[in-house]
Amino acid sequence: MSGESKKAPYRVPIGPNHPALKEPVMFTFEMEGEVVRDVDFAPGQAHRGIEWMGMRRNPVQIVHLTDRICGICGVVHSLSFSLAVEQIAGIEVPERADYIRTIVHEFERIQSHLLWAGVAAHELGFDSLLYLTWRVREEAMDVIENLTGNRVNYGIVQVGGVRRDIVPEQHAIIEKCLATYEGLLDTLLSFFLDDRTIRMRCRDVGVLSRKDAVELCTVGPTARASGVNVDLRQDYPYAAYGDLDVKAVLPDRYLGETHGDVYDRIVVRLLEVGQSCQIIRQCLSEMPAGPITAEEKLVKLLATCKKATGEGIGRVEAPRGECLHYVRMEGKDSPASWKVKASSYSNLMSWIPMLRGSQIADIPIIVASIDPCLSCTDRVAIVQDNRRSILTKDDLHRLSAEKTRRLQG
Amino acid sequence: MRGLPLVPELVRQLFRRPATNRFPAKYLPPSMRAFLRDVQAGRATANPPVPTPPKFRGKIAYDRDSCIGCMLCVRVCPAHAIEFLPDTKKIRVWVDQCIFCSQCTSICPKSCLSMTDAFLLAGEDRYAEDLIVE
Numbered sequence: 001m002s003g004e005s006k007k008a009p010y011r012v013p014i015g016p017n018h019p020a021l022k023e024p025v026m027f028t029f030e031m032e033g034e035v036v037r038d039v040d041f042a043p044g045q046a047h048r049g050i051e052w053m054g055m056r057r058n059p060v061q062i063v064h065l066t067d068r069i070c071g072i073c074g075v076v077h078s079l080s081f082s083l084a085v086e087q088i089a090g091i092e093v094p095e096r097a098d099y100i101r102t103i104v105h106e107f108e109r110i111q112s113h114l115l116w117a118g119v120a121a122h123e124l125g126f127d128s129l130l131y132l133t134w135r136v137r138e139e140a141m142d143v144i145e146n147l148t149g150n151r152v153n154y155g156i157v158q159v160g161g162v163r164r165d166i167v168p169e170q171h172a173i174i175e176k177c178l179a180t181y182e183g184l185l186d187t188l189l190s191f192f193l194d195d196r197t198i199r200m201r202c203r204d205v206g207v208l209s210r211k212d213a214v215e216l217c218t219v220g221p222t223a224r225a226s227g228v229n230v231d232l233r234q235d236y237p238y239a240a241y242g243d244l245d246v247k248a249v250l251p252d253r254y255l256g257e258t259h260g261d262v263y264d265r266i267v268v269r270l271l272e273v274g275q276s277c278q279i280i281r282q283c284l285s286e287m288p289a290g291p292i293t294a295e296e297k298l299v300k301l302l303a304t305c306k307k308a309t310g311e312g313i314g315r316v317e318a319p320r321g322e323c324l325h326y327v328r329m330e331g332k333d334s335p336a337s338w339k340v341k342a343s344s345y346s347n348l349m350s351w352i353p354m355l356r357g358s359q360i361a362d363i364p365i366i367v368a369s370i371d372p373c374l375s376c377t378d379r380v381a382i383v384q385d386n387r388r389s390i391l392t393k394d395d396l397h398r399l400s401a402e403k404t405r406r407l408q409g
Numbered sequence: 410m411r412g413l414p415l416v417p418e419l420v421r422q423l424f425r426r427p428a429t430n431r432f433p434a435k436y437l438p439p440s441m442r443a444f445l446r447d448v449q450a451g452r453a454t455a456n457p458p459v460p461t462p463p464k465f466r467g468k469i470a471y472d473r474d475s476c477i478g479c480m481l482c483v484r485v486c487p488a489h490a491i492e493f494l495p496d497t498k499k500i501r502v503w504v505d506q507c508i509f510c511s512q513c514t515s516i517c518p519k520s521c522l523s524m525t526d527a528f529l530l531a532g533e534d535r536y537a538e539d540l541i542v543e
Contacts, residue, residue, distance in 0.1 A: 061487040064510040128419055135428045145462045155466070155510045163515065164464070187418075196412030298485065298516040 016045040023374040039355045046375040058333045059305045067153045070376040076318040078157040083314030084327040097161035099287040102240040106276040111140040112319035113269040123364040143177045161293025202263035206354040206366035219346045220321020221268045222370045226260035232317035262369045318343045342376035432458045466509045467528045472521035482513035501543040505535035
């Protein structure tokens, strides 16, 4: 260490692996006393090469691979990949399948938001609330297990529709779960929002102004908590959302004002649990009868996908924000190109304005407040000669120019 | 209680049954492996796990005689867990690689593949006999 760096501001590295971090990411804080002066972070520590695996598989196989991009949003990735492939192959999804997709999608939002609420309570040192939230989260997990066959990695979505129908006997199970949550929501809101400790730790902590939220292209609850009215379900409806009445949840509709802090993010996520219950209830009552998949014979589906050429984009409002899949097919078994942009990718940059000026003790809750999912986000890791290097736009331009010169001889 | 809304709920919790199902043993035994060996030998009883839901996707079962060797399951397996044996025109499933998506059971024209309820498959040897279905 050089003599200069011993003076303030001190550099505090946290990560890539650290007990306080749930997932690997490298933070470098510049501290002045207890206050964060500046912060930088480096994701890309959990790259798994899922897209590479996808290039060697056909769409029917990739759907199950997409389930495994994220452990919490299982249906989001497979749904948005299927939307992209259906767009390319011109497959019309039956209405009933759209409704079933929506129902599973909303149950996933409920369990994901409750999981986050528990993690947030844990980061504040409020472990009794963590256990309570995760206990009530089990209700949603049980229903998901009943509908799809698994607690995680549901495998319910397939290109062209869904793989399992919701039978009348399951309506009662869903209804019971919804009634539990609707009865519980006020209690949960009071546990989180009326608690003095949570208010002290979260009010005006990790503030993201509306301007920053728009400029940094944040998505999902992080953007909505800063007062940005974005929600794919309302702006660009997919699946059955076009028929449903979905309005983005904004904190000022509940509290009358928007601070854009951690507290507002708790408000948005908890209110979305209630919203999801309403959406599921509406779906159940309006669900039309009919087939659940456009193509029941998987062999035919494989042939259709093989013939397809073109490119497609699937966009889905994940619990964390917009998730995007880009697929290009060129008449082969496997896609020519597949790109995944998970929602956390858009949200990570908002850490920097949030963390600047905060205290060391607030770092965990601020980092957790955007609900980061890093293994979903990491799509690229560059390792050459055992060294990691990062290519900037200028480097890429230089490489491209060099290749042109090389090809010209 | 102003500002402490969780306290009454915590008091109520004291008189409720815990939500956690204690599987496989009520209290952590000194050696889990010794305990599981005892269970297998019938010297001890395990606390039962939470029952599986209907249409659960567990360990795969294979009806070798009705298989016609069409290889469709090999084509749709996302995990490349199914190996085709050209000599006998039958398949071999490596359960350690299986991701339990049940795609092969949906595509099989003869319905000779099915999912069972078995899920206690963790082990130390990925090539153990009960992890290879053929």
